Amino acid sequence: MQDNLKSGFVTLIGRPNVGKSTLMNHLIGQKIAITSDKPQTTRNRIQTVYTDERGQIIFLDTPGIHKAKNKLGEYMVSVAEHTLKEVDVILWLVEPSTFIGAGERHIAEQLNKVKTPVMLVINKIDTVKREEILTFIAAYKDICKFAEIIPVSALKEINIEDVKDCIFKYLPCGPQFYDEDTVTDQPMRQIAAELIREKALRMLDDEIPHGIAVVIDQMKERPNGLIDIDATIVCERESHKGIIIGKNGGKLKKIGTSARTEIQNLMDTQVNLKLWVKVRKEWRDSDLYMKNYGYNPKDI
Numbered sequence: 001m002q003d004n005l006k007s008g009f010v011t012l013i014g015r016p017n018v019g020k021s022t023l024m025n026h027l028i029g030q031k032i033a034i035t036s037d038k039p040q041t042t043r044n045r046i047q048t049v050y051t052d053e054r055g056q057i058i059f060l061d062t063p064g065i066h067k068a069k070n071k072l073g074e075y076m077v078s079v080a081e082h083t084l085k086e087v088d089v090i091l092w093l094v095e096p097s098t099f100i101g102a103g104e105r106h107i108a109e110q111l112n113k114v115k116t117p118v119m120l121v122i123n124k125i126d127t128v129k130r131e132e133i134l135t136f137i138a139a140y141k142d143i144c145k146f147a148e149i150i151p152v153s154a155l156k157e158i159n160i161e162d163v164k165d166c167i168f169k170y171l172p173c174g175p176q177f178y179d180e181d182t183v184t185d186q187p188m189r190q191i192a193a194e195l196i197r198e199k200a201l202r203m204l205d206d207e208i209p210h211g212i213a214v215v216i217d218q219m220k221e222r223p224n225g226l227i228d229i230d231a232t233i234v235c236e237r238e239s240h241k242g243i244i245i246g247k248n249g250g251k252l253k254k255i256g257t258s259a260r261t262e263i264q265n266l267m268d269t270q271v272n273l274k275l276w277v278k279v280r281k282e283w284r285d286s287d288l289y290m291k292n293y294g295y296n297p298k299d300i
Contacts (some may be wrong), residue, residue, distance in 0.1 A: 006055035008088035008171035013062055015103045016094040019123045023154035024048060025063045050182045054168045056176040060087065080142055084110060089147075089170050090118045091163070096128045096151075098139040109145045117147035117170045118190040121163065126153035134169075183255065189216045190294065191266065195230055196275070203255055205243060209237040211284065212244070213293040217276075226270045229263070233277045234293065236284070241277050252277065 010019040028050045050057045084090060092111065094104060094148040111118050116217050122136050133151050141149065148166045152159040184191070200212055217223055217230040233255075235241055245252045261274040283289035 002074065004173060006076075006168055006171040007057075007174045007176050009058045009086065010091060010167055010171075011060040011062060011083040011087045011088045012091045012101045013084070013095060013107065014093035015107070018095055020061050021152045022094050023091075023109065023121070023152070023160075023163075024059050026060060026154050026157055027057075028183060045185065046260045050164070051143050051176065051178070051180040051182075052164075053169065055174075057164070057167055057178075058177060070102060084114050084116065087144055087173060089167055090114070090116050091121050091167075092118055092144075093121045094140065095124055096133065096136045098124050098135055100139060100143060111144050118144060119148040119163075119166055119170075120144070120146045122149070122151045123154055125151045126158060134250060148241060154265050157206070171271060187278065189219050192216055192219065193231065193262050193294075194260075195262050195266070196233070196255065196273075198235060199255045199258040199262075200244065203251065203258075204297065213283065215293055220291065226272060228272045228276050229268060231276070233261065233275060234280050234289075236278065236281055237277065238279055241279050244277050255259060 014020055015087070028048045048059045048061070050059065063082055090111065092107065100108075102231055120140055122133070122140070128136075137149050137151070140146075147170060150162055157226070181227050193216050197212065197214045200214070204212075213234040215232045215234060216233055218228070219230075222228065222268060233244055233252075235244060239294055242252070244255075245271060246254075256273050256275045260271050263273065264271045279293060280286075280289055284295070
């Protein structure tokens, strides 16, 4: 083991839909966090690990910081803001813009209270002209004391290596926290549930995704290696249940087929996935249901 190895924790924060999960997936070189073009896709803190000859980075992908409208929203914001006190480096993701809204100013206020090095990551630069990037940097540079400002495109993998280089610059020296082949500490049940939710997010109408949760009822491996997974998609309204199932069960079948393919790729084995749909009215404002579905405020 080298004496100069570095190891530490890095959180990715930002408003919903700025690309935190996409960036983290590309930083570690593997898809763990689910992504979609709908805000508030990430609900829990997701921990992943990147290891190379320089050391180890443990990434914490957090829910987007937003104005909460229910207990689930309050839980998500608490998860995101709580991690600021636990890490060695903070990556603040923003979109390329000269307008700094109330959401970004709220995040800047939180960041100005901590002594942790903060890197501003201006994501989605593939969507703007190259000469405009300096104006975005100028707009943000004085809102917070940044250790680094890095323009990137997570989707197009532009400047991803620069982000890693800068992180290692600020990490403390120390031994690895995980084996070098570890990519995440997420239980496979949780990853499977999230992958099912991702497919539902992508295939359902805009008003439904925020009101769904996915619960793995059972996951068992057969002697031949095939894994049986029974899962329930929970929604808040009877009308939503019909939309999720679709005509002759077509929508639910599409969600299941797409999710099964990705779960099989991740587990590297055959998967038999069965999906059900249940209605639990106002579950996002119920402490009991939130806890049952994996969103427990006491865990923060």
